[in-house]
Amino acid sequence: MDPEILKKIQKAGKVAAQVRREGAAKFVVGASALEVMDFCEKRILELGGQIAWAQMAINDIAAHFCPEENDNTILKESDLVKIDIGVHQDGWIADNAMTVEVGGTDKYKDIMKASQNALKAAIKLCRPGVKLWELGEAQMSEAEKFGFTTVTNLCGHSLEQYHTHGGISIPTFNSKNKTELQEGMQIAIEPFVTPGQGLIKEKGIPTIWMIRKDKGVRSPYAKKILEEAKKQNRLPFTNRWLTRKFGRGPTALGLRELQKQGIITGYPPLAEVTGSMVAQFEHSMIVRDKPLVYTKHEDDSW
Ligand code: CO
Numbered sequence: 460m461d462p463e464i465l466k467k468i469q470k471a472g473k474v475a476a477q478v479r480r481e482g483a484a485k486f487v488v489g490a491s492a493l494e495v496m497d498f499c500e501k502r503i504l505e506l507g508g509q510i511a512w513a514q515m516a517i518n519d520i521a522a523h524f525c526p527e528e529n530d531n532t533i534l535k536e537s538d539l540v541k542i543d544i545g546v547h548q549d550g551w552i553a554d555n556a557m558t559v560e561v562g563g564t565d566k567y568k569d570i571m572k573a574s575q576n577a578l579k580a581a582i583k584l585c586r587p588g589v590k591l592w593e594l595g596e597a598q599m600s601e602a603e604k605f606g607f608t609t610v611t612n613l614c615g616h617s618l619e620q621y622h623t624h625g626g627i628s629i630p631t632f633n634s635k636n637k638t639e640l641q642e643g644m645q646i647a648i649e650p651f652v653t654p655g656q657g658l659i660k661e662k663g664i665p666t667i668w669m670i671r672k673d674k675g676v677r678s679p680y681a682k683k684i685l686e687e688a689k690k691q692n693r694l695p696f697t698n699r700w701l702t703r704k705f706g707r708g709p710t711a712l713g714l715r716e717l718q719k720q721g722i723i724t725g726y727p728p729l730a731e732v733t734g735s736m737v738a739q740f741e742h743s744m745i746v747r748d749k750p751l752v753y754t755k756h757e758d759d760s761w
Contacts, residue, residue, distance in 0.1 A: 460643050460745065467548035468645065472743060472753030474508035475546040475553035480756050482513070486540045486559045492517075492532035493699075495542075496525065503546050511545030511552055511623065511694045514667065521610055521651050521659050521729045521737040525666040528699040528707075536562035539570070541739045550621035550692060554647040555754035556741035569605050570652055570738040575761035577601040577609065577631070577650035578740045585750040587642040594640075595630035598650040608657035610737060613729070615648040618743060621692040644746040655735025665725030666698045668714065674722060680705070680713035685722065695726070 482499040492515060499513040516524045517532070518539050526532060534540065543556040558574065560567050577598035584597055594615075602609045615629030630636060631650050640646070651659075670693060676682050683705060688696045701710040717723040731737050740761055744750040 464551060467551040468553065468745070469753050471508060471546045471548045471551055471553035474503055474506040475544050475555050476754045476756035476759070477506060478502045478508075478513075478546065479542055479544040479555050479557055480758060482542045482544065483557055483559045486534055486542070486561055488534060488536050488562045490534045492534065493526040493528070493530045499542075499544060503544070508546040509548060511547045511554070512543070512667070512697070513545075514543045516541045516543070516728065516737075518736055519655075519731045519734045520662070521613060521731060521739065523667055523726050524728045525697040526699065527666055528702050534561045537564045537566055539567050539736050539738060541737070543739070543741070545623065545694070547621075547694065552618045552623060552743070553754050554618060554623065554741065554743045556649060556739050558738040558740065567736055567738065570607060570654065570736055571740075573602045573605040573607050574650050574652040574738040574740045576604070577652060578648055578742060579761050581648045581650070582742065582744065582750060582752060585640065585646075585648070585744060585746060586748050587640055587746060589640050591627070591630055591636040591638045591640075592633045594648065595636075596633040599632040602650065602652045607652050607654050610651035610653055610657050610659055610731065612658055613649070613651050615646060615741075618645040618647060621694060623694060640746045642746060645743070646746060647741055647743045649739055649741035651737050651739045653731050653735045653737045655731045655733040658732045659729040660732050661727040662730035663728045665727040667695050667726040668697070668723045669693060669695050669726070670722065671724045672722060674720070676716065676720065676722065678713065678716045680709045681716035684710065684713035685717060688723065
């Protein structure tokens, strides 16, 4: 791997791990979701990173919640909160996540432990030549030891410059996929674990978007929003970045137009189908004989 690129990846990883930790520490009783996510974005920049995303998800929501500018979600005791932080350096991405039980209650300790163990087991296997199904089976088997399941329709993914989901999906169960990992591949592994059915479905309206294809638009609102969105290249963008700049009315109109024309895709929150709790831990790594886990924080035990 080009040493300059490796340096960027490692820098992104360092910032991502630090901000994930600092953000997670702010998930306390009475904390505002909006304030914590604003804090995380600010910290990414202060630490010299570029924002790929700062997202969170509460309880049965597995992923893809980004507070809007007027969001009033306040964390309560025993909320099970996931923080998912993406940082990049010139498009080279570090993607990492962890889960916190608010208020120091201990109701969901096993779900979190199972997810940590699943991640650890997959990292242990992560080397050139290992088949994707093997990574999946290792994760599921750890979840099952606790009587849980992974969320089988969510998976890890390869990372490419400005592409958060590269060509390869890393399953969290034995998918029978015989594709092999290769030396130098950049991947994120993220077992979501739940006592529920292990399936998610989209729920609610999207606040996270990505450009699908770039083409001209006539509406002035749509044009402005597309220009703003392009600053993220092909990485996600969120409503409150737009509403704070253009106002809520123009943003809504612009987004609707861009969506209608197939220029952007929305990513609504993902809820476990039976409404069960979901925990998630995630690291990014470069595949080697011993993987380089570049989002590891010194306080991470997984
Ligand atoms: Co990820």
